[in-house]
Amino acid sequence: MVTIKILGPGCANCKKLEAIAREAAAVAHVPAEIVKVSDMKQIMQYDLLSTPGLVVNDKLVSSGRIPTLAEVQKWLIV
Helix, strand or coil: CCEEECCCCCHHHHHHHEEEEHHHHHHHCCEEEEEECCCCHHHHCCCCCCEEEEEEEEEEEEECCCCHHHHHHHHHHC
8 A cells, every 4th residue: 555645734726735645546546644744843743845746655756746547556555
């Protein structure tokens, strides 16, 4: 199972990123656990410069933007 973390305070962009991550996992048929991380101390552990951030299996793959569905799918399959 893939662990996906959405890093951010819970803003509109964070919610949009979460929706894209859920859709990407469903379309790619990848079982995923999605975790929302809003605690700033936990977010800073990933050396994130701006939110929202996307972490796949403890690796920061995107920050400060909303990646496309295709990008997220690629990160989930690797």
